[in-house]
Amino acid sequence: MRGLWVPDGVTTTCSVLLWVTLLCLAPVIRSNGPPRxxxxxxxxxxxxxxEDSVTLTCEVFQTPGNHSFKWLHNGSPLSIHQDSYTIPAVHMENRGEYQCGTEHTALSNSVKLQVYLDWLLLQVERLKYMEGDTMILRCHSWKNNTLRKxxxxxxxxxxxxxxxIFDYIVSPVNHTHSGSYFCKGNIGNTTYLSAPVVITIQGSVEKLSTWMVVIIVFVLVVAIAVIAAATATLCYCK
Known part of the structure; x- marks a missing residue:
């Protein structure tokens, strides 16, 4: 009568290492989803x-062929299937968050469009910048009325x-450029002030933190790859 098979130490170690490697690789494997x-x-x-005009464009990469685009506005689908969406005259109901995607991509980054009813507006490309970036501010009048002073x-x-009217450009920005901005200008003989916009400049600490995360992830992936290679070699030798 044949006895029960009992795994030796090498086989047990090989199995344990293999399971540990698979568990470690699971989050990495799951992260390799469709392009965004x-x-x-x-x-x-x-x-x-x-009443300004804006155009939102959905760009997809590494996905050749024809695409059926889907658009979301504040989480609700829009009846648009092209790669761009133009609003010739925006109104309050157009404000909010927009996203897009196709059947072959993950949903895009979110773009939040803010709409105001005023005579003058200080326009910005974003509210947060990194040190070293270029910041452009634009004093904008309703219906592009002639703006002076x-x-x-x-x-x-x-x-x-x-x-x-000219854009105000700061390049490169640093922490001293954080704060509240607004503009003043004349439309006809009347002087108008825009509402203030708060800009934040993130410094080298944030940059360092981002790079540290990238480095840690890279080292972790390399370590997992080494463990996987060692496990495979050990099993093969056995």
Missing amino acids: AVLTLQPPWINVLE VTYYHNDNALKFHNE
Whole structure:
């Protein structure tokens, strides 16, 4: 009568290492999903005035062929199936978060469109910048009315004056550029002020943290690969 098979120490170690490797690799394997669509906004301003025109474009990569696009506005589907969505005259009901994607991609990044009813608006591309980025601010009038004597302000201090409208550009930005911004300008003989916009400049600490995460993930993946290779070699030798 044949006795029960009892695994020796090497076989047991091999099995344990193999299971540990598979468990460690599971999150990495799951993360390799479909490519993510990228949603962009043109003009690039995230805040607009009523009756401005905006175009949202859904970009997909590494997915050749024809695509059926899907769009979400505040989580609800839109009856749009093209790669771009133009709103010729935005209104309050158009404000909120937009996302897009296809049957071959994950949903895109979220773009939040802010809509205001006012005579003057300080437009921004985003509210947070990293040190070293370029920041562009634009003093914008309702229906593009002729704007004169434009002044930009940072924390209530006047920055620059233009007799006509020009963008205010800061490059590169640093932590001293964080704070509240607004602009002032004349439409006809009337002077208007925009609502303030708070800009945050994230410094080198945040950059370092991001790179540390990338490095840690890379080291972890390499370590898992080494364990997997060692396990396979041990099992093969056995």
